[in-house]
Amino acid sequence: MSSILFSLGGPVSAVLLAVMVGGVLIALVTESNAITAYSVLVDGAFGNLTAFTETLLKAAPLLVTSVGIMVAFRGKAINLGAEGQLYMGAIATTWIGAFWRDLPAGLYVPLAAIAAMIAGGLWAAIPGYLKARAKINEVITSLMLNYVAIYFVDFLVNGPWRDPAGPEPQTPPIVAAARMGYVIPGTRLHTGIIIAAVCLFLAYLLLWRTGLGFRIRSVGSGPDAALQAGINVPATIVLVMMISGALAGLAGMGEISGVHYRLLPGISGGYGYTAIVVALLGKLRPLGVTLASVLFAGLVVGADSMQQFAMVPASLVLVIQGLTILFVIASDAAVIRLRPAR
Amino acid sequence: MQAIFTEAFLIGLLASMISMSVPILVAAVGETLSQRSGVLNLGVDGIMLSGAFSGFAMAYFSGSLWLGLLAALAIGALLGMIHAFISVTLGGDQVISGLAIAVLGGGLVLFFFRAFFGVTIVFPRVKGFQPIDIPWLSSLPILGPLLFHHNILVYIAFLSPFVASYFLHRTSLGLKVRGVGENPAAADALGVNVGNVRYLCVMLGGLLAGLGGAFMSLALLNMYVDDITAGRGWIAIALVIFGKWDPAKTLWGALLFGFVDAFQLRIQGLGVRIPVHLLFMLPYLLTLTVFLLMRKRTQVPAALTKPYNRGQT
Numbered sequence: 001m002s003s004i005l006f007s008l009g010g011p012v013s014a015v016l017l018a019v020m021v022g023g024v025l026i027a028l029v030t031e032s033n034a035i036t037a038y039s040v041l042v043d044g045a046f047g048n049l050t051a052f053t054e055t056l057l058k059a060a061p062l063l064v065t066s067v068g069i070m071v072a073f074r075g076k077a078i079n080l081g082a083e084g085q086l087y088m089g090a091i092a093t094t095w096i097g098a099f100w101r102d103l104p105a106g107l108y109v110p111l112a113a114i115a116a117m118i119a120g121g122l123w124a125a126i127p128g129y130l131k132a133r134a135k136i137n138e139v140i141t142s143l144m145l146n147y148v149a150i151y152f153v154d155f156l157v158n159g160p161w162r163d164p165a166g167p168e169p170q171t172p173p174i175v176a177a178a179r180m181g182y183v184i185p186g187t188r189l190h191t192g193i194i195i196a197a198v199c200l201f202l203a204y205l206l207l208w209r210t211g212l213g214f215r216i217r218s219v220g221s222g223p224d225a226a227l228q229a230g231i232n233v234p235a236t237i238v239l240v241m242m243i244s245g246a247l248a249g250l251a252g253m254g255e256i257s258g259v260h261y262r263l264l265p266g267i268s269g270g271y272g273y274t275a276i277v278v279a280l281l282g283k284l285r286p287l288g289v290t291l292a293s294v295l296f297a298g299l300v301v302g303a304d305s306m307q308q309f310a311m312v313p314a315s316l317v318l319v320i321q322g323l324t325i326l327f328v329i330a331s332d333a334a335v336i337r338l339r340p341a342r
Numbered sequence: 343m344q345a346i347f348t349e350a351f352l353i354g355l356l357a358s359m360i361s362m363s364v365p366i367l368v369a370a371v372g373e374t375l376s377q378r379s380g381v382l383n384l385g386v387d388g389i390m391l392s393g394a395f396s397g398f399a400m401a402y403f404s405g406s407l408w409l410g411l412l413a414a415l416a417i418g419a420l421l422g423m424i425h426a427f428i429s430v431t432l433g434g435d436q437v438i439s440g441l442a443i444a445v446l447g448g449g450l451v452l453f454f455f456r457a458f459f460g461v462t463i464v465f466p467r468v469k470g471f472q473p474i475d476i477p478w479l480s481s482l483p484i485l486g487p488l489l490f491h492h493n494i495l496v497y498i499a500f501l502s503p504f505v506a507s508y509f510l511h512r513t514s515l516g517l518k519v520r521g522v523g524e525n526p527a528a529a530d531a532l533g534v535n536v537g538n539v540r541y542l543c544v545m546l547g548g549l550l551a552g553l554g555g556a557f558m559s560l561a562l563l564n565m566y567v568d569d570i571t572a573g574r575g576w577i578a579i580a581l582v583i584f585g586k587w588d589p590a591k592t593l594w595g596a597l598l599f600g601f602v603d604a605f606q607l608r609i610q611g612l613g614v615r616i617p618v619h620l621l622f623m624l625p626y627l628l629t630l631t632v633f634l635l636m637r638k639r640t641q642v643p644a645a646l647t648k649p650y651n652r653g654q655t
Binding site for chain 2: 030136141155318325326
């Protein structure tokens with residue numbers, strides 16, 4: 001128990017410190033009061049049932065994606081392409097939901113989920129394969145594919161998939177059978193949150209209760225040692241990237257099937273990047289990642305309120321995110337450096 | 343379609359190529375220096391954004407372009423120093439530190455832009471650096487307008503890969519940098535201060551990235567818009583590898599990307615019927631393709647991303 005508290009201490013202090021620096025920025029740069037601004041933020045995120053479900057609504061895709069990032073990072077695969085993989089999942093979902101007209105009703109959601117996972121998984125397999133086979137740095141390749149995926153969505157919604165019924169660049173809506181149901185009536189919270197929780201549990205089982213998970217973590221701790229131990233390192237790398245991409249794709253499916261019901265430009269709004277921050281803050285552990293997802297979802301939801309009612313730009317949340325990671329790694333590194341020599 | 347092959351179009355295209363390659367070029371030269379000393383800085387895009395914004399804001403509010411430039415260089419060096427502190431002094435994970443700076447830089451500029459300029463549809467503009475004609479050379483046919491009619495930052499930018507290469511290969515400090523990047527323990531034993539050399543290189547890298555960003559807002563576009571760099575910082579990092587960690591060689595990669603950038607911009611103006619979003623993808627697909635073609639990675643500085651601890655082997 002004490003080890004959980006100990007490992008929580010670093011991230012919690014990092015967030016608090018980042019929030020304080022944010023408060024200083026608010027005081028220095030805007031005309032608002034930091035305390036007021038932050039209380040509007042907290043109220044906007046957790047103040048009532050609607051607010052809380054909005055937070056959970058954002059936490060679901062964030063959680064699914066960061067679980068994927070957690071798996072990839074555990075295998076030392078730095079998947080920065082979650083954003084693009086999410087978009088590919090959204091594209092696949094829209095394809096099934098909007099353009100396949102005569103499927104049996106119950107088939108839409110599972111088919112869309114599978115298609116999204118395949119799309120995201122394959123998109124992630126590209127940088128994975130390049131790293132496994134040619135040692136090409138997956139940081140750059142996965143990032144480049146993000147831009148390609150985002151522009152691809154732009155291309156589709158402005159061009160071949162554009163809904164002729166309206167002026168905005170977007171696809172026709174998906175059929176009603178392809179929508180995911182609501183968990184709490186009267187709110188927008190859809191079954192995606194349950195799917196997210198299931199994915200979290202399955203990832204936990206995979207990483208800490210299976211032989212494959214052990215191999216993944218071995219590759220993550222030391223690829224050379226893992227190779228010596230007979231583990232197929234290249235295959236493991238591709239596999240973790242694909243799992244990571246599949247989960248990001250699933251998050252994309254959730255955004256289409258649960259929230260927007262059609263494909264639009266900018267449908268993700270940075271979940272793929274925030275998920276990286278969340279995974280790191282959560283120390284790549286299931287509990288940490290869950291808490292961090294809810295926290296950051298709350299930050300994003302609350303920031304909108306903060307921008308509207310307290311006149312503080314919502315992008316402060318990005319600043320807090322960046323500062324949080326910096327403080328987390330700084331404290332991790334400092335702890336190691338300051339350890340007395342043995 | 344024939345419009346592509348007029349002299350005016352081609353010269354305009356190539357002149358554009360030169361301007362548009364500047365941000366990536368200087369950022370890549372800076373990152374090469376940093377990596378040659380053994381430190382990977384993934385925060386380049388965030389630093390470029392910060393340089394673009396701080397340079398713009400300073401120029402806008404002070405009325406002086408040079409003050410703006412100075413601000414951008416200072417911010418770039420400062421962000422580089424933060425990365426150096428975490429990577430060198432604390433020995434922290436360089437990959438994550440760089441990413442954090444990229445996120446932080448991006449967030450800070452969004453925040454400050456809204457705070458200073460509010461939510462606006464009309465983006466604020468400045469009168470940027472104007473082209474300077476090099477006497478006599480700029481009146482040469484074809485080569486004149488192409489090469490010798492640019493603003494001063496372009497001339498500085500195109501000198502930088504050669505200056506950096508000379509520095510690395512022909513000066514004793516450059517030798518120390520290379521030594522620190524290949525074998526810090528040996529350099530340390532010979533009396534080189536590994537930490538100081540790395541700080542210098544990372545801060546220079548940040549400064550140059552800031553310069554690249556400032557070029558975009560103060561010379562290329564004469565305004566600041568959200569996400570002005572559109573991922574160019576990441577392409578710059580890729581260019582370091584294409585250039586095999588030699589600053590002079592990053593020039594070719596930068597020109598190639600400048601060409602693709604300029605090309606997709608101008609081809610739209612001609613009304614050629616290629617969907618515009620597919621054109622936007624070109625630089626990123628190009629990066630991927632070139633990555634695929636690069637196989638020999640033997641010039642990687644051996645100590646890249648490894649923190650140096652005296653007393654450990």
